[in-house]
Amino acid sequence: MTFFLIVTLNGLTLAALYFLAASGFTLIFGLMRTVNMAHGALLLLGGYVGFEVAKATGVWPLGILGGGLAAAFAGALIQFGILGRFQGDELRQTLASIALSIIMADLMLWYWGGITYQVALPDALTGGFKLPLLGVGYAAIRLVLIVFAVVIGISLWLIIAKTRLGAIIRAGVDDREMLRALGFDVAKIFIIVFALGGLLAGMAGVVAASALSIAPGTDLQFLLPFALVPLFANDFWLIQIFGRALILGIIALSLTFLAAYLGVVSFAQATMAGVAGYTVAYFGPNTVDVGRELPFYVVLPLAMIMATLSGALIGLIARRSQGIYAIMITLAVGVAFFYFTRQNYTYFNGWTGFSGIRAPEISGRSLREPLPFYLLIILVAALCLTFVNGFIKSPLGLTIQAVRDGPKRVLAIGIPTTPVIVSAYAFAGLIAGSGGILNVWYQERISSFSVGLGPIVDILVIAVIGGLKHPIGAFIGALAFVLLDTFAVDFIDRERFNTLIGLVLLAIIMGAPDGLHGLAKSWLSRFKNRPIKNQV
Amino acid sequence: MFTNLKTITMTSVLALGAFAAPASADDIKIGVISILEGAFAALGQDGIRGIELAVAEAGGEVAGNDIEVIVMSSDASPDSAVNAARKLIEQDGVDIIVGPLSGSEGLALRDLSKSFPAITFVNGSSAAQDTTLRDSSDNFFRFGGDGAQWMVGVGNYAHDDLGYEKVAVVAEDYSFPYTQVLGFMGEFCAAGGTVPEKFWTPIGASDYSSIVYSIPADVDAIFVALGGADAVNFLTQYNQAGGDKPIIGGSITIDQSILDSEGPFKQQLIGAPAGTPTVSDFDGAEWKSFSASYTEQFPDGFSAPSIFAHHYYMGAHAAILALEEVNGDLSGDQAAFRAALTDLQFVTPTGGTMRLDENRNGIVDNFVTEVFEREDGTLGNRVVKVVRDVDQSLGQDPAAFLAQGPVSRDNPSCP
Structure with missing residues (x-):
């Protein structure tokens, strides 16, 4: 019986943690159809900032608030500056957010270093908590997690279902044009949604850092490389x-x-x-x-x-x-x-x-x-x-x-x-x-x-930077990928090569919608003074 | 506007390509493979510090030849280590490779070294047993121990000095922790202790609650062979659940990098014994001077050299010593250099004499340590026992040791 209860509690608390971590992602995905792969990076950012705030002030709830606000701001910035430009183009949004997550993860690694942090808990939450039924101790922080998750879940539902803001957001998802015609600034609404998602990620980051710990490495890691070297046909x-x-x-x-x-x-x-x-x-x-x-x-x-x-x-x-x-x-x-x-x-x-x-x-x-x-x-x-x-x-x-x-x-x-x-x-x-x-x-x-996950994403990146419209794009993308993968570390400070890789990836995604194959094709046709075919 | 941007990007790609300046032919090129991304980045960076220290000690040259160091990053996967090594060999033309950091990578480079007999591979900090014990390679050298050697002394100490009879094991589910568990259980079981349960967790797991609550109540202590964030996560959650069994640490469980981490779980570690080849607060004269030059050269580094700085240092130091012995002569597929490496003896930062066995694996010093709190509140490891001259068979008859078979989840066992 005790065993059964413990296992159930373990499942519930872990689910609560995952809910907290995923709720922001789900919110953005559910309302805006954006797969925000930088969500993990927002979570990490919230955790780090929360750690700094909690350490400086000594107040745990302030840490949660600080981490949440920092991630909310970063989330709004991402939607405003980058993802909002491709609203409706889901694949490019996904890829751009992958690029962002690489850059953010690398910059956070630079600033906070690769060591593991853990947010100090208030004394009341430290140590075991005797449960009346169980007769064994159970970590108090984990019980708090469940409560916290329920509160967040209910507040989210209230905001979306019962408030005017929620109604506007839902309307924006269903019919963007109509909402715009009614005089609402749709782009601004989406930025608000993103900030809300970031807020949730940031707070979850701090809570997760209290229950578990934070360290780099949970983000997607992959390389997109950068260089061309004179060609020698050796092995x-x-x-x-x-x-x-x-x-x-x-x-x-x-x-x-x-x-x-x-x-x-x-x-x-x-x-x-x-x-x-x-x-x-x-x-x-x-x-x-x-x-x-x-x-x-x-x-x-x-x-x-x-x-x-x-x-x-x-x-x-x-x-x-x-x-x-x-x-x-x-x-x-x-x-x-x-x-x-x-x-x-x-x-x-x-x-x-x-x-x-x-x-x-x-x-x-x-x-x-x-x-x-x-x-x-x-x-x-x-x-x-x-x-x-x-x-x-x-x-x-x-x-x-x-x-x-x-x-x-x-x-x-x-x-x-x-x-x-x-x-x-x-x-x-x-x-x-x-x-x-x-x-x-x-x-x-x-x-x-x-x-x-590394190879899985590599293949996707190759296909997308090469261009998804024609089979040959896969090989163009692969060559670019391998060159950059092999030589990036030679051309940039070896501690920051991932930032550069992310930036290059972002540049290709933002600048070349049809990948390198499409880019080459449009260049060629311009070179020959032909009108560029409109590829849809 | 976009077009201009694109043009600029592509032009700079091409322009950067032109900078691949070839080095002068007399340079001795040392390629270094370490993990500079993801969860191990801070540790991998410390490995690089070890290399830089060894090269700086030699004044950046050997017998009038400049030493050029070329670094590649791997990501803990064997594939990435092999790709990094091939690039260093075939593109950069290195003579010697020092690395890698982790066990699976070490096995992969051992395999690869057989395809490049003209290149010498000197291990960094990877500590899988079979890298040198089974199927060893003539041009792969390890101036350090394996994961089992790193645990020597702990099993006896836990049984005889601390009086533990029953210990549960929590370890990650791959080769390095298997080897660590072997090093601990070999002694502990022989001394009469038992290990009723072993919990193998996937590396990178973040939730340990099911294990925390499954640890038998009647064990005297828990042997934890987890690394980095995994160790922090397990110890945190065990501590939060009110767990109070004493901890016995693996070699990377209570490394300085973990003692320098932030978090309340650290209190639980005070007094915990561990086996390790590297002790931050060791008061041997050689270690003091090694540690002093480390902190002087790298004010941004850890408060003392980690296991990774220590081992990458020994690898690079050994290579440089052997190069000095042969005056930088790498001709004849490096035959003279390798002979010098094979017979090399030098005093290690821990004060012992490093030398190799017939599989080119180090015969090393090992420490049993315990965690203590310094006056300023930071934690350190202090030595309770030094075991000198630990060989790869852990003092047993080599044939009998080999006959026990490769380590796995179920080998060894003493429930």
């Missing part, structure tokens, strides 16, 4: 730069394919690639004593099949989701797979993963030798591109595009959409799987890190 450039770029390009191509022809942005492409990679690792030669070795001509088709199946399964899960909902659900699948690989030792060998994976040898020469490997990568990349271009002209490919343009009409003429969507995802799985196999040979290892 480094051949494999580390161009080979790697092509491999990442193939995986990103599967995303570009889904985005361009099915009209969904999937965060699960690194997962499909990971499924193929893990299959190769488990059934191929490795040095960790997990799995069983099969000949490579059995393993390769098997890996492709597994990746295709994983794509189909993800398609089945996400078949009804469009727009940001597809982003969210595929992201959830990707993150779930990441945690599964990290904790399952039987098939995925947990944290350690697989090492010592070798590419097959053909008549005594390893495919992993630079030149053969590079030629293989080019071959696969070319095949995938051709395959995609052919596939979209096939009857199934055309149906997929029809589903993108008018799912209801497709249904009306008697074609069920589910099999079409699932086969599009399955095809994307096949492409991603090809890249995944090459990637595991390139790295010669695979572990949970390879399917984590």
Whole structure:
């Protein structure tokens, strides 16, 4: 009984904490359809400022207020300065907020350092609290958390449902134009919503820092790099730069394919690639004593099949989701797979993963030798591109595009959409799987890190900076990504290279709506004195 | 307007590219891999301080050749460490690599070193056991111990001196904590103690309440092998729940960087023993002077060198000493340099004599420490026991030690 109560309380208090952390995000998402990936950074900012205020004044509630206000201000600034410019363009908002989160996280790391802080609690909340029923102590701060969460939840509901401001916000979401016509400043209202979301994040940050602790690292971490160096065709450039770029390009191509022809942005492409990679690792030669070795001509088709199946399964899960909902659900699948690989030792060998994976040898020469490997990568990349271009002209490919343009009409003429969507995802799985196999040979290892949030976002960034309109964009984006990933640290103070990376990413997202591919295309057409085609 | 912006951006990208100035051919290039982003950034930065200290001591040159240090950041993942190493080798043309910081990265670089026999790899602070114990690589050197060596002395101290019979284990679920648990349990179980329950948590977990409330009430103490924010989170939540069992710390659980963190949980740590190769308040003469030059050179650093500064320092220091011995001669695939490294002996900052075993793993000093409160209210670790000459088999017969098999969640076990 005690055990049951404790577990229930643990669940409730943790849920309360997550509610506090997520309520601001949900508010902004629910009302404005903005996926604010910088929410974690706002939370961290609130926690740090709250820590400083609480330390300076010695009053815990003042810390909560200070942290909340600081994050509210930062949130308003983000919406006013950057995200508000792309209202309605959800993907670019998402990416711009990722860039912001990198910059903010890096700047906070600079100012507050990488050590862990914990906000001191008032004496009344320190230590255990004897619960009458339990007979054991329970942390008082955790009980306060529940109360705090309930108060916040009710106040939010009151503001949205019962006040004039709430009514205006809801009206703005439903029909922005009408609200504007009635004389309300919609942009200002959205800034208020963002500030409110920031306030919640900031306060949650301080409370979380009291119950847990704050330290950098909870933010999305990834690199977007910066540099071009004179070209030498040594092995480094051949494999580390161009080979790697092509491999990442193939995986990103599967995303570009889904985005361009099915009209969904999937965060699960690194997962499909990971499924193929893990299959190769488990059934191929490795040095960790997990799995069983099969000949490579059995393993390769098997890996492709597994990746295709994983794509189909993800398609089945996400078949009804469009727009940001597809982003969210595929992201959830990707993150779930990441945690599964990290904790399952039987098939995925947990944290350690697989090492010592070798590419097959053909008549005594390893495919992993630079030149053969590079030629293989080019071959696969070319095949995938051709395959995609052919596939979209096939009857199934055309149906997929029809589903993108008018799912209801497709249904009306008697074609069920589910099999079409699932086969599009399955095809994307096949492409991603090809890249995944090459990637595991390139790295010669695979572990949970390879399917984590970092690689997931990398693939998305590659596809978006390259441009989602045409398959070749994936490769352009990948080359830019790999160059910057490799050389950023050389060109900037090594402590601040992530800030620069975030700024470059932000510049591309804000300045080049169709990615580098679109940018190059419009430059070319200007160069030739032709009118720029309006691409919609 | 946007077009102009774009043009400027692209032009500056190209312009920056032109600055890749090649270094002079006589320079000795040392590539350093450390974690400079995310949760380990502060620790990785301290590792870099260790390198800078070693290079500064040598006056920035060896036998008339300038030392050039090129830093790459990894992000704790093996892939990132391998990519960083390949870039340092193939693009920057380094002769020696010092790093990495964490265990999985160390295993990955050990594997990679076999593909680059002409480059010498000197470990930074990574401490996975198998990096050198099983499947070792001829050109991978570790002038330091592994996670099990870092715990030597603690099991006996907890059992014999503190009188603990039953200890629960809370540790992160990957190779380094497995090794730490082995180092602790090896002695503790042999001395007659038992470990009824081990709790393995995913790294980066923030909620430990289910573990806090599952710890058996009849244990005498808890052995906590968590690092960084994980340790702070667990200790905080245990403290908030009113938990009062004594803590036994792993090597990075009660490192100086954690004692320098902010928070009320620290009171609970006073008196806690831990095993570590690095003690901030050690009063050996060598450590005093090492620590003094650290604080003099890095006023912004920690209040004393951390385990990371210490180990990156030893790696770079060993490389520089061996280079001096061969007058900077790296010809013949660095054969002379490696022979010098293999036979190298030097006095470590902790006063012992560093030398390598046949797997090129350090035979090291280890400390049993306890946390105490300094007069100014800050916390430090003080030494209660020094164990000299700890080898990788922890004093057991090497063959028998190897036969126990690789560490895992269930190995060793003494419920």
